[in-house]
Structures are given as C-alpha cells and as structure tokens.
Amino acid sequence: MRPRAFVTFPLPAEALRLLRRTARVTSYDGPQPIPRATLLAGVRDADGLLCLLTERIDAALLDAAPKLRGVANYAVGYNNVDLAAAAARNVVVTNTPDVLTETTADLAFALLLATARRLVEGDTLVRRGRWSGWKPDQLLGRDVHGATLGIVGLGRIGAAVARRAQGFGMKVLYWNRRRLRRAPAGARYATLPRLLAASDFVSIHVPLTDATRHLVGAAELARMKRSAILVNTSRGPVVDEAALTRALAAGTIAGAGLDVFEREPPGPAALRGLPNAVLAPHVGSATTATRTAMAMLAVRNLTAVLTGREPPNPVARRQPRRSTPSARASARSTRSR
Numbered sequence: 172m173r174p175r176a177f178v179t180f181p182l183p184a185e186a187l188r189l190l191r192r193t194a195r196v197t198s199y200d201g202p203q204p205i206p207r208a209t210l211l212a213g214v215r216d217a218d219g220l221l222c223l224l225t226e227r228i229d230a231a232l233l234d235a236a237p238k239l240r241g242v243a244n245y246a247v248g249y250n251n252v253d254l255a256a257a258a259a260r261n262v263v264v265t266n267t268p269d270v271l272t273e274t275t276a277d278l279a280f281a282l283l284l285a286t287a288r289r290l291v292e293g294d295t296l297v298r299r300g301r302w303s304g305w306k307p308d309q310l311l312g313r314d315v316h317g318a319t320l321g322i323v324g325l326g327r328i329g330a331a332v333a334r335r336a337q338g339f340g341m342k343v344l345y346w347n348r349r350r351l352r353r354a355p356a357g358a359r360y361a362t363l364p365r366l367l368a369a370s371d372f373v374s375i376h377v378p379l380t381d382a383t384r385h386l387v388g389a390a391e392l393a394r395m396k397r398s399a400i401l402v403n404t405s406r407g408p409v410v411d412e413a414a415l416t417r418a419l420a421a422g423t424i425a426g427a428g429l430d431v432f433e434r435e436p437p438g439p440a441a442l443r444g445l446p447n448a449v450l451a452p453h454v455g456s457a458t459t460a461t462r463t464a465m466a467m468l469a470v471r472n473l474t475a476v477l478t479g480r481e482p483p484n485p486v487a488r489r490q491p492r493r494s495t496p497s498a499r500a501s502a503r504s505t506r507s508r
C-alpha cells in the first residue's frame with residue numbers, strides 16, 4: 172500500500188505530480204491558513220506531512236498522527252516545529268535551504284534600498300497626487316554605496332547579502348556565534364556591540380531560537396548610529412518590536428525595512444504609522460521560480476523519508492532504534508504521550 176501524504180496548501184502542479192508518484196495525497200485547498208482542527212484531522216492517517224511555517228508542529232499534533240514518519244517544512248526556517256518532540260517520536264523533519272537564498276537576499280537588499288532612499292514615502296506622494304514638483308530638499312535619504320553594512324548571521328543568506336553589498340562598494344562587517352575561518356565577500360568579523368555601533372545598515376539573518384529571541388532589543392538599538400537603518404528578513408521575534416517602534420518614533424535610529432514581525436498576521440499596528448519603516452508581508456522568498464523550487468525540494472525530502480531513504484535536508488535525525496524490551500516499552504510510552 173502506498174503511503175499517505177497530507178499537504179496543508181495547494182502545491183504547484185509539478186510538485187504535486189512528483190509527490191503523487193510516491194504517495195496518496197490529500198491537500199487542504201481552503202483559505203489559508205489551515206484551521207488547527209482541520210490540520211489535526213488531516214494528519215490522523217498520514218505517513219508524511221508537507222506543511223508551512225505558519226503551522227505549529229508540536230507534541231499535540233505529532234500525537235494526533237500516530238503513523239507520521241516525516242514532516243517536510245516548506246521553509247528554510249523551522250522554528251514552528253518542535254524538534255525534540257519529533258525526535259522523541261522518531262519523526263524526521265526537513266527544510267528547504269539553498270533554493271531561496273538568492274531570492275531572500277534580493278529582498279533584504281530591496282528593503283535596504285527602499286528604506287535608505289525613502290521609496291515608499293515617494294510612491295505615496297506621487298500616487299496621492301501630492302507631489303508639487305522637484306525640490307532640492309525633498310525626501311532626502313541616505314547613500315548606500317560606500318556605507319558600512321553589518322550582517323548579523325553570516326550564513327547562506329547573510330553571505331548572499333554581503334556579495335550584493337560588494338557591488339555597492341560597501342564595507343561589510345559580520346557577527347556570528349562562531350567567527351568564520353574565512354568569511355565570504357571580504358566580510359570582517361566584529362563583536363555584536365561593535366558591529367551595531369559601526370554600521371550604517373544592519374541586516375539580520377539568524378534563525379529564530381531561544382538564543383536569538385530579542386537578540387536586538389532596546390540596548391542593542393541604543394548602540395546603533397542615529398543615522399542607521401535596520402533590515403530584518405529572518406524572523407520577527409529576533410527583534411524586540413516594541414523597542415524598535417520606540418527607537419523609530421524617537422529617531423534614535425533612522426529607519427527599518429522589515430519583512431517579518433513578532434505576530435504574523437496582522438503585523439505591527441504601532442509601526443504602521445511611522446514613515447521611516449518600510450513594511451513587507453513576509454515575502455522574502457516570494458518569486459514564482461523560488462516558491463516552485465521550494466515545493467519541489469520539500470516533496471523530494473518527503474518522498475525520501477516515505478521510501479526509507481536519507482532526505483536531502485534533514486534538520487532532525489531519526490533516533491537510533493533502541494533494541495532492549497525496556498527501551499521499546501519506553502519508546503512506545505513516549506510516542507503515546
């Protein structure tokens with residue numbers, strides 16, 4: 172009997188075709204996001220789950236899916252998945268790295284440029300018919316070329332942003348938990364406080380973990396230059412949004428370009444009235460080509476798990492099988508918690 176896969180959103184046709192070669196597929200095609208009760212019912216008989224970053228894959232969900240072997244998250248970030256709960260139930264979790272790196276870096280740079288050059292304010296002026304003509308002091312922004320860019324988290328996407336910065340003649344600093352032996356794109360290591368103090372632009376590219384939640388809070392924002400701009404395309408909770416709102420309103424930093432928020436949706440009511448914030452609805456990877464590539468990769472990950480092969484992008488490995496009777500009993504009791 173072919174395994175069952177539950178998909179929480181409409182897959183692009185070619186990804187659905189690929190998944191159907193291996194599994195009997197049920198997809199939720201209703202308005203997003205899938206209601207929790209529908210998700211719990213959908214996974215009841217599923218061997219595999221292909222899901223979105225907006226769905227909480229926790230112990231309760233895993234317990235509602237006794238046959239589940241794999242969770243393929245359609246995102247590079249997987250803070251929505253309880254990895255320990257998955258590992259305890261022998262469920263493999265996968266993500267979609269690499270295929271969205273360049274697209275997300277494009278968006279980070281777009282936000283950086285849009286905020287520096289006040290593009291949304293300009294668009295609003297023209298669109299509302301309020302532009303009365305060329306003026307020497309109208310919408311003066313900040314130069315990007317030659318400025319210093321601080322990258323918080325020089326992983327795949329951070330490095331892709333650093334490469335773009337090279338083309339703008341920017342000096343690039345980076346901070347990582349671990350200093351790299353050889354950093355790409357001429358990036359130079361700085362401690363986080365030094366990076367914040369020295370950068371004209373700060374772009375965040377760390378994953379959301381317990382260690383990075385509110386990594387940038389009031390104290391960190393206070394270290395930044397008054398002329399500096401913060402860009403966040405990683406996860407909203409990495410930045411303390413209330414502190415950021417205060418800093419933008421008081422002008423202790425110059426601006427922010429944000430693709431992610433602490434609560435999504437609806438996004439930040441308090442930031443909406445601030446002209447020095449450019450706000451995007453979590454569209455870092457949103458191009459047709461990249462979203463299709465993410466779907467294909469998520470399917471490849473899931474079909475690998477369902478056919479007993481090593482998936483290309485595991486983020487949590489199957490626990491080694493324990494063989495003693497007491498270990499088997501304890502595994503069973505963990506599974507049914």
Ligand code: DGY
Nearest residue numbers: 245246247248271456
């Ligand atoms: C991710 O993949 O984690 C992004 O936030 C959405 O593409």
